[in-house]
Amino acid sequence: xxxxxxxxxxxxxxxxxxxxxxxxxxxxxxxxxxxxxxxxxxxxxxxxxxxxxxxxxxxxxxxxxxxxxxxxxxxxxxxxxxxxxxxxxxxxxxxxxxxxxxxxxxxxxxxxxxxxxxxxxxxxxxxxxxxxxxxxxxxxxxxxxxxxxxxxxxxxxxxxxxxxxxxxxxxxxxxxxxxxxxxxxxxxxxxxxxxxxxxxxxxxxxxxxxxxxxxxxxxxxxxxxxxxxxxxxxxxxxxxxxxxxxxxxxxxxxxxxxxxxxxxxxxxxxxxxxxxxxxxxxxxxxxxxxxxxxxxxxxxxxxxxxxxxxxxxxxxxxxxxxxxxxxxxxxxxxxxxxxxxxxxxxxxxxxxxxxxxxxxxxxxxxxxxxxxxxxxxxxxxxxxxxxxxxxxxxxxxxxxxxxxxxxxxxxxxxxxxxxxxxxxx
Amino acid sequence: xxxxxxxxxxxxxxxxxxxxxxxxxxxxxxxxxxxxxxxxxxxxxxxxxxxxxxxxxxxxxxxxxxxxxxxxxxxxxxxxxxxxxxxxxxxxxxxxxxxxxxxxxxxxxxxxxxxxxxxxxxxxxxxxxxxxxxxxxxxxxxxxxxxxxxxxxxxxxxxxxxxxxxxxxxxxxxxxxxxxxxxxxxxxxxxxxxxxxxxxxxxxxxxxxxxxxxxxxxxxxxxxxxxxxxxxxxxxxxxxxxxxxxxxx
Numbered sequence: 149x150x151x152x153x154x155x156x157x158x159x160x161x162x163x164x165x166x167x168x169x170x171x172x173x174x175x176x177x178x179x180x181x182x183x184x185x186x187x188x189x190x191x192x193x194x195x196x197x198x199x200x201x202x203x204x205x206x207x208x209x210x211x212x213x214x215x216x217x218x219x220x221x222x223x224x225x226x227x228x229x230x231x232x233x234x235x236x237x238x239x240x241x242x243x244x245x246x247x248x249x250x251x252x253x254x255x256x257x258x259x260x261x262x263x264x265x266x267x268x269x270x271x272x273x274x275x276x277x278x279x280x281x282x283x284x285x286x287x288x289x290x291x292x293x294x295x296x297x298x299x300x301x302x303x304x305x306x307x308x309x310x311x312x313x314x315x316x317x318x319x320x321x322x323x324x325x326x327x328x329x330x331x332x333x334x335x336x337x338x339x340x341x342x343x344x345x346x347x348x349x350x351x352x353x354x355x356x357x358x359x360x361x362x363x364x365x366x367x368x369x370x371x372x373x374x375x376x377x378x379x380x381x382x383x384x385x386x387x388x389x390x391x392x393x394x395x396x397x398x399x400x401x402x403x404x405x406x407x408x409x410x411x412x413x414x415x416x417x418x419x420x421x422x423x424x425x426x427x428x429x430x431x432x433x434x435x436x437x438x439x440x441x442x443x444x445x446x447x448x449x450x451x452x453x454x455x456x457x458x459x460x461x462x463x464x465x466x467x468x469x470x471x472x473x474x475x476x477x478x479x480x481x482x483x484x485x486x487x488x489x490x491x492x493x494x495x496x497x498x499x500x501x502x503x504x505x506x507x508x509x510x511x512x513x514x515x516x517x518x519x520x521x522x523x524x525x526x527x528x529x530x531x532x533x534x535x536x537x538x539x540x541x542x543x544x545x546x547x548x549x550x551x552x553x554x555x556x557x558x559x560x561x562x563x564x565x566x567x568x569x570x571x572x573x
Numbered sequence: 574x575x576x577x578x579x580x581x582x583x584x585x586x587x588x589x590x591x592x593x594x595x596x597x598x599x600x601x602x603x604x605x606x607x608x609x610x611x612x613x614x615x616x617x618x619x620x621x622x623x624x625x626x627x628x629x630x631x632x633x634x635x636x637x638x639x640x641x642x643x644x645x646x647x648x649x650x651x652x653x654x655x656x657x658x659x660x661x662x663x664x665x666x667x668x669x670x671x672x673x674x675x676x677x678x679x680x681x682x683x684x685x686x687x688x689x690x691x692x693x694x695x696x697x698x699x700x701x702x703x704x705x706x707x708x709x710x711x712x713x714x715x716x717x718x719x720x721x722x723x724x725x726x727x728x729x730x731x732x733x734x735x736x737x738x739x740x741x742x743x744x745x746x747x748x749x750x751x752x753x754x755x756x757x758x759x760x761x762x763x764x765x766x767x768x769x770x771x772x773x774x775x776x777x778x779x780x781x782x783x784x785x786x787x788x789x790x791x792x793x794x795x796x797x798x799x800x801x802x803x804x805x806x807x808x809x810x811x812x813x814x815x816x817x818x819x820x821x822x
Contacts, residue, residue, distance in 0.1 A: 149675065
């Protein structure tokens with residue numbers, strides 16, 4: 149076995165046996181986020197429970213009865229019609245019986261409709277402390293949906309009675325059909341819907357990259373600082389192993405654990421977000437439906453860009469760890485050094501880099517962590533030339549950083565930088 | 574060829590001059606002691622020879638290899654035990670020895686042979702199967718000493734080797750060092766502020782104080798020269814009258 153693999157193996161063994169670390173970075177995200185998601189799900193499920201309506205009908209005409217029948221026919225809705233003299237009485241009854249909605253049909257409801265005037269229906273949602281109004285919001289939506297159907301039906305009926313022609317066309321004279329052109333192809337999907345799908349991707353990608361970079365950087369700096377804290381560094385540096393091998397071995401060892409941790413975090417997060425999304429409904433159109441598919445060439449370029457960005461993060465974090473005294477200060481120094489390089493890339497969640505002011509565009513392009521985000525889009529849009537530029541830029545940047553880090557390991561700075569750092573403070 | 578050759582070695586930490594141009598030579602197979610009070614420059618000298626620190630001036634060679642220019646070559650010949658050292662806490666004692674043996678095995682020595690010596694030297698027996706985090710300070714020190722010696726380097730650089738060990742273990746480690754020098758021809762550079770320990774262990778010593786080597790010779794020669802009963806008295810008669818000496822431990 150080569151020195152490199154001996155060091156990688158030692159690193160993995162040392163980290164994987166750290167119960168606190170493994171619990172914190174792998175078990176917690178895998179358990180906590182799904183648990184949070186489950187709790188949200190319970191909340192949503194409760195909100196979806198049956199709508200129980202107390203109905204007070206002051207109207208004596210046919211339209212009041214039509215509304216009641218339609219409400220009764222609506223799914224997940226139970227209607228109890230009561231005889232009440234006023235709202236207070238209805239309210240009292242609703243609270244006694246655990247109803248959550250009151251619908252009051254006004255006295256001249258039918259008469260108003262017949263005489264082409266606006267008819268009045270009052271809807272009351274009874275919010276109870278624990279539910280936070282979510283159930284009432286769902287219930288109101290259900291009543292409103294019924295009212296929309298009736299409104300539409302009555303409008304068409306009235307048009308049919310008085311004007312010749314298609315009532316639907318008279319009600320909505322202009323019909324717009326929206327299409328989107330992607331990669332030169334016409335897709336029969338409105339641009340707003342396409343934007344929704346792409347936005348959900350462009351928000352999740354920077355988050356995924358952010359989590360991965362931060363975890364991997366913290367792990368790598370932490371492992372270096374741990375050598376200082378446990379006083380194993382001096383021995384390690386006097387072993388008959390090239391310093392670059394030590395740096396590379398530690399990087400690969402910590403990166404493996406870091407990526408496992410990041411994947412665990414993302415699986416946990418996905419479960420959490422997934423449980424929220426499923427209750428809000430899905431668009432039902434995938435990127436593939438829009439013709440946004442990654443080709444093998446695009447996928448390979450994307451993987452290379454991710455690999456180079458992680459290599460940069462790892463070597464830069466190790467370089468920063470040179471100045472750390474222990475694991476705590478390593479975390480602080482890495483946060484201070486890496487965060488300013490990651491946060492600006494969040495602009496790319498909401499903006500297209502080409503539409504940004506020139507100065508901001510170049511600042512973002514100079515930041516290594518913008519490139520995986522840009523590449524994730526370029527991959528789907530088939531813009532490979534920009535991906536090749538990213539590979540070249542990140543390749544140069546990560547090689548230079550790696551060499552600088554290895555150079556630091558060959559000097560005494562690794563042992564003495566701490567002293568100078570202290571004095572400066 | 575000398576095992577170690579140090580010429581006018583200087584080391585500054587900012588404005589503090591830790592070494593002020595020291596020179597000494599160690600012959601192959603010799604046990605050489607660098608003795609002096611805390612802060613005298615012992616650890617700095619050892620760290621320069623172990624390729625951890627870069628000298629500000631002068632030069633140092635290990636078996637003809639410059640410690641600055643040929644760091645990689647020097648590291649193949651030495652084994653260094655720092656004064657304050659630890660082992661990887663999540664590894665078992667035996668795994669720590671295995672890790673080290675694997676890295677040194679390619680230098681021509683047998684992995685199994687090294688491990689066998691390491692297990693024996695540590696004296697930790699079944700406790701070698703426990704994690705290092707469960708070890709006492711003395712047990713960790715024994716493990717580290719075993720690691721440093723099992724690889725049978727050409728030069729062993731030991732900074733306060735008996736630090737943290739009780740009388741029995743300290744005695745035992747001194748016997749081992751003597752035996753390794755005699756039987757395996759290993760050269761030892763040992764630092765200590767315990768002058769009695771050094772007197773018993775070393776063939777030759779250098780007395781260092783405030784970054785300057787004040788005397789070199791065999792313990793016998795020095796005792797005769799200064800008409801002293803032990804090295805402690807030799808040291809005090811050299812520096813005691815001139816300046817306030819640091820606390821000895």
